[in-house]
Amino acid sequence: MIRLIATVESLEQAEALLPVVDCIYFGEEAFGLRLPHSFTRKEQKELIAMAHQHKKEVLIAVNGIIHPEKMKQIPEYLTFLKQHQADAIALGDPGIIHLMNKHPEYALPFVYDGETMVTSARQINFWARKGASGAVLAREVPFKEMKNMEELAIPVEVLIYGATCIHQSKRPLLQNYYRFTQQDEGISKDQGLFLSEPKKPETHYSIFEDQHGTHIFANHDLALTQELLDLANAGFCTWKLDGIYTPEKEFIEIVKRYDQARQQILNHEFSSEEAKRLGEEIRLFHPVERTIDTGFFHLEPDAIK
Numbered sequence: 001m002i003r004l005i006a007t008v009e010s011l012e013q014a015e016a017l018l019p020v021v022d023c024i025y026f027g028e029e030a031f032g033l034r035l036p037h038s039f040t041r042k043e044q045k046e047l048i049a050m051a052h053q054h055k056k057e058v059l060i061a062v063n064g065i066i067h068p069e070k071m072k073q074i075p076e077y078l079t080f081l082k083q084h085q086a087d088a089i090a091l092g093d094p095g096i097i098h099l100m101n102k103h104p105e106y107a108l109p110f111v112y113d114g115e116t117m118v119t120s121a122r123q124i125n126f127w128a129r130k131g132a133s134g135a136v137l138a139r140e141v142p143f144k145e146m147k148n149m150e151e152l153a154i155p156v157e158v159l160i161y162g163a164t165c166i167h168q169s170k171r172p173l174l175q176n177y178y179r180f181t182q183q184d185e186g187i188s189k190d191q192g193l194f195l196s197e198p199k200k201p202e203t204h205y206s207i208f209e210d211q212h213g214t215h216i217f218a219n220h221d222l223a224l225t226q227e228l229l230d231l232a233n234a235g236f237c238t239w240k241l242d243g244i245y246t247p248e249k250e251f252i253e254i255v256k257r258y259d260q261a262r263q264q265i266l267n268h269e270f271s272s273e274e275a276k277r278l279g280e281e282i283r284l285f286h287p288v289e290r291t292i293d294t295g296f297f298h299l300e301p302d303a304i305k
Contacts, residue, residue, distance in 0.1 A: 002232060002262045005059060005157065006241045006255050009036035009248055014047055016252045018054040020259040025059045025090070025240070030070070031077060032061025032090075034165055034215055036244045045084050057087040063113040064212050065170070066093040074099060078106040088133060097130055109133045111157065115165075116140060121149040134238065139164045142299045143227070147234050155238045158231060161254060161282070162242025163206065164218040165297060173214040174207065189244070204290070206245065214244035221245065223292040225261065225279035226272060232265050250285040257282050 004021040008014040014024050026047060029038035039047065044060070045285045051058045060081055066074060074096060081089065088109040091097070099217035100107035111134040112118065112127040124135045138145070149156075174187040185191070187209040195205040195216065206217040224231070231237070241258060257278045264270040286292055296304065 002237045002239065003155070004096060004239050004241065004262060006251075007036050007162075007243045008047070009243065009251075011043060011046060011050070013248050013252060014050060016075065017255055018051060018112045020256055021056065021241075023057040023059050024051055024088070025061065027061030029210055029212075030073070031064050031066070033063050033168075033212060034244055036242075041080060044081075048086055050087065060086050060089045062089045063092045066095055071095055071099070074218055075090060075103065075106055078108060082106050082108055090136065101131075111136060114138075115168075119145075121152055122302075124149070124156060125151075125153045133143050134261060135240070136240075137236075139222070140296050140304060141291065142296050142301055142304065143230065143234075145301050146236060152235075154158075156236055157238045157240050158236050159222055159295075160224040160228065160231070160241060161222060161258065161288075162240070163221045163245045165215055166205075166214060166218050167216040170213040171215050174209040217245075218295070220291045220293040220295070221286070222287055222295040223279065223282055223286065224297060225275045225282065227294060227297055228258075228261050228275065229265055231268055245290060246285075246287060250287070253285045254282050257285075 003023065005023045005025055006021045007025045008017060017024060024047065026037070026039055026044065027035055028040070028044070048058050056142050062074070064070075064078070065087060078100070088111055090111045090113040092112070092114045097110070097164060100110075110132055112132040113136040116138045118124060118135055119138045119141050127135055132154055134155045134157060137186050139159055174193070178185050189208040191208065193207050195203075195207055197203045203219050205219055208215055231239070239258070241255055246254065259272060261275070264274060283292065
């Protein structure tokens with residue numbers, strides 16, 4: 001089985017994606033990191049019901065760093081999610097695990113999403129022993145290291161398409177910069193802001209700020225196609241697609257291509273030629289102003305600093 005998880009940014013997009021994915025990923029900004037859209041409680045309730053009507057699942061983002069004042073709000077949110085039968089949450093703060101263990105009445109299945117810290121089988125299995133039903137692998141782990149992960153106790157999610165966050169700071173870096181330079185500019189993702197390296201004007205590190213702080217993304221977005229069969233053969237069969245920087249309709253088309261690849265792999269019909277064709281089609285739907293590559297996948301482990 002190959003499992004596809006896709007972010008959603010509207011109810012209409014979710015309706016279009018549910019026939020071709022196994023799980024939709026969403027949440028609200030107060031608790032979730034780097035979401036394409038922050039949904040109201042009413043919308044979240046509708047999305048859960050919609051997914052279940054399609055006999056699919058939902059994974060709710062509760063993966064922010066939950067400071068004490070916000071931790072007080074977590075019980076109410078978990079109660080809401082449990083009341084409306086959310087399938088699982090993605091979390092990175094062990095405080096939420098402690099809270100659910102202490103109060104089983106609002107405990108939910110969880111996927112451990114510790115961002116850059118989830119890099120080894122030993123750590124993944126540690127969180128499995130703490131009750132995790134899955135784990136999100138750090139985007140910086142190359143395939144050579146993935147293949148050496150033996151006896152994983154839980155499924156491991158791998159990003160196969162989308163933007164990769166390389167830095168998050170709780171500090172409001174954009175607001176501080178604008179204050180220092182005496183500018184009055186927007187800080188949201190919709191502003192399309194990016195950083196460039198000195199003497200490298202072609203670089204494009206997307207940046208935005210929200211209530212979790214400042215987020216900076218890799219120069220290139222990730223798009224794996226030739227690598228999909230290797231992932232499946234190595235047992236990494238939980239694939240995430242993140243549409244945070246991809247327009248709504250175009251993201252639907254991209255997800256459909258990855259579903260085609262999945263079906264071909266399962267039917268033993270996938271080839272390098274087919275992977276190349278799908279890759280070219282995905283590139284057509286990807287934002288023209290954003291470049292794509294294979295991220296850390298093909299890097300030698302010793303080359304990663």
